[in-house]
Amino acid sequence: MAKRVLVVEDNELNLKLFCDLLRAHEFVVEPVRDGREAVQRAREFAPDLVVMDIQMPHVTGYDLLLQLKADPGLRHIPVMAVTAYAGRDDEERLRAAGAEAYVSKPITLARFMAAITALI
Incomplete structure (x- = not known):
C-alpha cells in the first residue's frame, strides 16, 4: 500500500515541486x-509523514509542529521540517519540538527523497 504524505507549504511552486516529486x-x-x-x-488524511515549511503566514511551522506533537492521535506521525532559514539554532529548536528531520531550502532532490525514505 502506498505511503501517505501531507505536504504543508504556502509557496505554490514549492508545494507543486514537493507533491510532484x-x-x-x-x-x-x-x-x-x-x-x-x-x-x-x-x-x-491520516498521513504516514508530514512535510512542512517552517516560514508560513498565519501559523508558523514551529507552532504547527507543537500542535501536531501535542495531539494524541497525530503525535506518532514523523515530521520533516523544510525551511530556507537554516541556522544551527533553528534545527535544534525544531528537533526539540519534535521534528524527526530537517532539510534546508533550496532542496536537492536526492537529499529530499533520502530524508523522506529514512522516515517512512
Missing part, C-alpha cells in the same frame, strides 16, 4: 497551502 515516487500526497488547516487535514 513525491507522486513520481508513488506516494499518495495531500497538499495543504494554509497551515491553519494542517492539523484538521492530518486527522482526516
